[in-house]
Amino acid sequence: MNIANPSAARRASPIAAHLQAVIFDWAGTIVDFGSFAPTQVLVEAFAGFDIALTLDEARGPMGVGKWQHIEALAGDPAIAPRWQKRFGRAVCAEDVDTLYQAFMPLQIARVGHYSWPVPGALDMVERLRAAGLRIGSCSGYPRQVMNALLPLAEERGYTPDTAIAADDLAAGGRPGPWMALATVLELGIDDVAACVKVDDSTPGIEEGLRAGMWTVGLSASGNEVGLTFEEWQALSASEQLARTAPAEQKLRDAGAHYVIDTVADLWPVLQDIAWRRSCGERP
Structure with missing residues (x-):
């Protein structure tokens, strides 16, 4: 299927009728292109x-x-x-x-x-909120770092509904499901299958899968490619493909339901997930 151009049936499926929240990672996903x-x-x-x-x-x-x-x-x-x-x-x-x-x-x-928003991230978050979805977040950063990052992110236009840090929970962090599930509890979500976990790392994908969520891997903006946005833009299309192909394969091998370049490409994926949910599918 061509996720970049989903069928009319998929596009017609209202996202908010089938999804409740998107849970984003931080570095390499929403902020800090290249995860530096x-x-x-x-x-x-x-x-x-x-x-x-x-x-x-x-x-x-x-x-x-x-x-x-x-x-x-x-x-x-x-x-x-x-x-x-x-x-x-x-x-x-x-x-x-x-x-x-x-x-x-x-x-x-x-x-x-380093933690400036990934290009297109703020527009995507605004679009998700307008569609009625909640915005969760969790990170490999410890709480002390998150406390420093959150006000800076707010100044730069990003304020998730909740932010869970790696050391917030006694059970631990990734690749266990606990941060994603804690986000579900804080947001009051009543069905984990109505959540989408978006991450550039394989432990983050495993986290979402273990929590029973749909998972979307990011191949271009994250740790695997490891380029700044300017370095990424300077590559030819064939060079970009050569850099993202191993990253995409690694994320798919980890079990990602979808892999896209950056969060700017997320909307058609959510349309497809909503359509699959309307047909009774679960992650």
């Missing part, structure tokens, strides 16, 4: 301990909570030997705590530098 705020700061945090980390390496475990992200990086077979060489021992949980404590003030200070 978390990754660049991780490079800087490791550099503070004389551990060289490339931006691509920092991107590896994206989507999980930041403590878990740092733990995964420190234990990576390619990175762990650098810690061993620098400190003469293997990395331990206390080291992860120390790295996390160094990361946090840097992330709080720098998150606003």
Whole structure:
């Protein structure tokens, strides 16, 4: 089916009659095209301990909570030997705590530098609200970072109805379903299948699936491609396709029901989901 140009039957299906909420990730989804705020700061945090980390390496475990992200990086077979060489021992949980404590003030200070809305995101959110949908959000960012990000996002035009941080819940964060389900509770949604989870990372897609929601992966604006919007625009159509194809495959392998470039392309997908819901389908 051509989601970019759905049939008249699909277009005619009223979205608000079948969907109640869209739950967005933050970096790489709604703000921060290319997802630079978390990754660049991780490079800087490791550099503070004389551990060289490339931006691509920092991107590896994206989507999980930041403590878990740092733990995964420190234990990576390619990175762990650098810690061993620098400190003469293997990395331990206390080291992860120390790295996390160094990361946090840097992330709080720098998150606003990168977190401008993805082009088309604000228009899409406005369109969703006009259609009667609620706007939820959850993130791999911890609460301290979210508290710094939320007022900046509001100044720049984005205020979701709710925002759940990775460390808000005792059960944990992604890829578990808990942040998505907490969003359902806060918004008062009565059917998880009437929710759509939108994310650029595979843990975020898994989160939505485990919560029983429709899932939409973003292949161009997120962590996998890892370009600024200006760098993305400078590519030819064939170059863009070459960059998004692996990202799309990774998101589809994670179980995404749909994969699009950015949130600006979301509306026809929601039309299609509404039509499928009208036919009795569930995620």
